Amino acid sequence: xxxxxxxxxxxxxxxxxxxxxxxxxxxxxxxxxxxxxxxxxxxxxxxxxxxxxxxxxxxxxxxxxxxxxxxxxxxxxxxxxxxxxxxxxxxxxxxxxxxxxxxxxxxxxxxxxxxxxxxxxxxxxxxxxxxxxxxxxxxxxxxxxxxxxxxxxxxxxxxxxxxxxxxxxxxxxxxxxxxxxxxxxxxxxxxxxxxxxxxxxxxxxxxxxxxxxxxxxx
Numbered sequence: 417x418x419x420x421x422x423x424x425x426x427x428x429x430x431x432x433x434x435x436x437x438x439x440x441x442x443x444x445x446x447x448x449x450x451x452x453x454x455x456x457x458x459x460x461x462x463x464x465x466x467x468x469x470x471x472x473x474x475x476x477x478x479x480x481x482x483x484x485x486x487x488x489x490x491x492x493x494x495x496x497x498x499x500x501x502x503x504x505x506x507x508x509x510x511x512x513x514x515x516x517x518x519x520x521x522x523x524x525x526x527x528x529x530x531x532x533x534x535x536x537x538x539x540x541x542x543x544x545x546x547x548x549x550x551x552x553x554x555x556x557x558x559x560x561x562x563x564x565x566x567x568x569x570x571x572x573x574x575x576x577x578x579x580x581x582x583x584x585x586x587x588x589x590x591x592x593x594x595x596x597x598x599x600x601x602x603x604x605x606x607x608x609x610x611x612x613x614x615x616x617x618x619x620x621x622x623x624x625x626x627x628x629x630x631x632x633x634x
Contacts, residue, residue, distance in 0.1 A: 491537025523553025
């Protein structure tokens with residue numbers, strides 16, 4: 417179909433114009449904002465058919481790992497307030513059992529990672545360890561998504577040509593599920609992220625009051 421070819425040409429032009437640096441920047445931006453309702457992994461899926469999928473995964477994983485430091489630092493700064501939350505107690509149990517690999521496992525899923533970053537910061541997990549395990553997990557995830565994006569694009573062209581096979585139908589269902597699940601989870605947990613942000617803001621206000629009171633005593 418003409419519209420499929422037009423979409424392919426437009427997407428290819430857009431992706432190649434910004435390249436791997438654009439992918440890195442896009443992933444860093446979407447990963448650094450806790451409430452930004454745009455899943456960055458869509459960048460990987462759309463870019464992979466037109467660039468080297470392995471380099472796309474590395475660029476995207478590096479940008480995402482850098483962006484996730486925002487949630488880690490937020491948790492580090494707000495640990496005194498969120499320290500008694502149920503999520504934190506659960507995270508302590510998981511981390512004590514699986515260690516740093518638990519960070520890798522969570523990072524290697526397409527679910528929003530910001531709450532994990534906040535909890536890791538609150539637990540005061542080593543920053544370098546957090547970054548490296550997040551980087552490894554994100555690159556692993558995006559390797560899979562890059563291959564999925566490449567094959568899904570071929571499947572779409574096959575459907576447009578009127579050649580829908582059973583394997584193509586299964587592939588498209590998997591692609592739709594991989595897109596829908598993180599979006600549903602994102603919507604379900606947005607309230608939690610807002611509460612954590614409010615807690616961090618409260619901590620900053622309390623800390624300012626303590627400093628002001630201490631200066632007054634002097």
